[in-house]
Amino acid sequence: MELDRRARRPLRAQLEDGLREAVRSGRLRAGTRLPASRALAGDLAVSRRMVVDAYAQLLAEGYLVARAGAGTFVAEAAAAEPLPPADPPPRALAFDFFPGYPDLATFPRRAWLRAIRETLREAPDQALGYPDPRGAPELRRALAGHLRRVRGVVADPEAVIVCSGVAQGFALLGRALAGSRIAVEDPSLPVHREILAGGGAELVALPVDEHGARVQELRALAGAGEPIGAVVVTPAHQAPTGVALSSSRRAELLGWARETGAVIVEDDYDAEYRYDRPPLGALQGLAPERVLYMGTVSKTLGPALRLGWMVAPGHMRTEILRQKMLADHGSPTIDQLALARMLEGGAYDSHLRQARRRYQARRDALVAAVAAHLPGARVTGVAAGLAAIVRLGRPTDALGLLNAAREHGVGVYPLGYAYMEPRPWDDGLVLGYANLAEPAIDEGIRRLAVALAELPPGPAPT
Numbered sequence: 001m002e003l004d005r006r007a008r009r010p011l012r013a014q015l016e017d018g019l020r021e022a023v024r025s026g027r028l029r030a031g032t033r034l035p036a037s038r039a040l041a042g043d044l045a046v047s048r049r050m051v052v053d054a055y056a057q058l059l060a061e062g063y064l065v066a067r068a069g070a071g072t073f074v075a076e077a078a079a080a081e082p083l084p085p086a087d088p089p090p091r092a093l094a095f096d097f098f099p100g101y102p103d104l105a106t107f108p109r110r111a112w113l114r115a116i117r118e119t120l121r122e123a124p125d126q127a128l129g130y131p132d133p134r135g136a137p138e139l140r141r142a143l144a145g146h147l148r149r150v151r152g153v154v155a156d157p158e159a160v161i162v163c164s165g166v167a168q169g170f171a172l173l174g175r176a177l178a179g180s181r182i183a184v185e186d187p188s189l190p191v192h193r194e195i196l197a198g199g200g201a202e203l204v205a206l207p208v209d210e211h212g213a214r215v216q217e218l219r220a221l222a223g224a225g226e227p228i229g230a231v232v233v234t235p236a237h238q239a240p241t242g243v244a245l246s247s248s249r250r251a252e253l254l255g256w257a258r259e260t261g262a263v264i265v266e267d268d269y270d271a272e273y274r275y276d277r278p279p280l281g282a283l284q285g286l287a288p289e290r291v292l293y294m295g296t297v298s299k300t301l302g303p304a305l306r307l308g309w310m311v312a313p314g315h316m317r318t319e320i321l322r323q324k325m326l327a328d329h330g331s332p333t334i335d336q337l338a339l340a341r342m343l344e345g346g347a348y349d350s351h352l353r354q355a356r357r358r359y360q361a362r363r364d365a366l367v368a369a370v371a372a373h374l375p376g377a378r379v380t381g382v383a384a385g386l387a388a389i390v391r392l393g394r395p396t397d398a399l400g401l402l403n404a405a406r407e408h409g410v411g412v413y414p415l416g417y418a419y420m421e422p423r424p425w426d427d428g429l430v431l432g433y434a435n436l437a438e439p440a441i442d443e444g445i446r447r448l449a450v451a452l453a454e455l456p457p458g459p460a461p462t
């Protein structure tokens with residue numbers, strides 16, 4: 001074993017690394033007796049204390065065992081089966097229009113690091129115990145204020161429940177409403193439907209057109225079976241078609257909920273981004289006792305944080321909190337406190353201001369690229385969010401196009417897969433633009449056009 005006296009890594013750490021590596025690689029076999037600490041210290045010209053400490057550390061990690069009077073040996077378990085090599089990461093697509101991402105390269109690492117550092121410096125020891133299942137009070141307070149200011153949400157910190165993203169919100173809700181019928185927009189995110197249904201609710205399809213969810217069909221849906229207990233909608237920016245729920249339908253939806261006692265679940269997942277005009281406020285602000293509001297940092301900071309929130313009507317809180325308690329005892333406190341700092345200190349909004357400008361330019365680039373490379377196609381939906389629908393102008397074999405595009409390094413996401421009855425032939429693609437720079441958007445769409453031209457002709461335009 002060699003120790004590098006000029007390296008920055010301390011000698012003791014180098015000694016531990018060397019021993020650990022020798023065991024892991026099998027150079028030191030199970031049962032091998034290690035040299036006495038004095039002898040190894042002499043060989044390496046280090047203090048005996050350093051060797052004793054390194055042995056003690058590897059004993060604690062289970063690589064070595066000490067036998068009284070006999071010495072220190074390589075542990076049997078440590079030298080067992082070598083770990084299989086890690087799976088290679090999936091091949092990244094150079095032009096991936098995955099709809100779910102903000103620009104991951106501009107995650108505010110510095111601001112987040114500062115917030116985490118300050119949290120660790122200042123949080124009392126008590127904060128490191130089991131969390132409040134509703135969420136850290138500091139974050140619930142910060143969110144209540146933020147949502148009131150930017151989305152018109154009527155939120156008292158007592159009504160806020162912090163969860164692991166909207167995904168966990170749906171899981172908790174599905175369990176809280178087990179046995180009920182829940183209407184969900186069709187199309188919508190298949191994974192969210194699966195999560196909701198996994199809790200034991202029955203899902204019914206609520207069709208969507210260019211004015212958003214066809215809420216006028218709720219009565220007929222309810223008439224066809226048990227009453228509808230809840231309806232899940234994305235009013236600001238329908239996911240995935242990108243349309244906004246019209247004012248008359250917003251009013252009709254609220255009227256229906258008041259009349260029937262059903263709950264409206266408002267998934268406000270990307271309402272921070274509206275490029276052509278100020279966004280309409282959240283529905284929740286008009287009927288806080290009829291609307292359960294959900295939001296997330298997945299589109300503002302990044303999905304890796306797994307942080308989201310619900311603002312729940314009074315009558316649903318106890319059951320949702322019980323489900324949260326059963327699921328995980330509460331969300332991780334340190335990240336919650338860091339987010340509270342970013343919200344209160346302005347770093348969150350300052351990041352969003354820059355992000356909005358960047359994504360608007362990227363959306364414009366997508367519209368321009370479609371016009372330049374895909375004659376006959378058009379971008380539909382309102383100028384909002386992080387993804388747009390591109391209508392190709394003729395039904396297209398979704399799987400064929402997906403594979404052909406992949407061959408050109410392009411990731412595309414067929415709209416047809418988002419329906420409850422998937423449509424293998426459809427003319428829509430859901431294309432996320434926020435995680436690609438403008439030149440990549442242009443090149444990606446150019447390549448998509450090449451892939452499209454390679455497909456065998458399909459049915460005539462409808």
Ligand SMILES: Cc1ncc(COP(=O)(O)O)c(C=O)c1O
Pocket residue numbers: 099100164165166167168189234239267269295296297298303307308
């Ligand atoms: C409709 C919709 N809601 C919510 C989310 C965010 O989910 P989460 O907070 O679990 O990351 C997404 C992300 O893609 C989405 O498309």
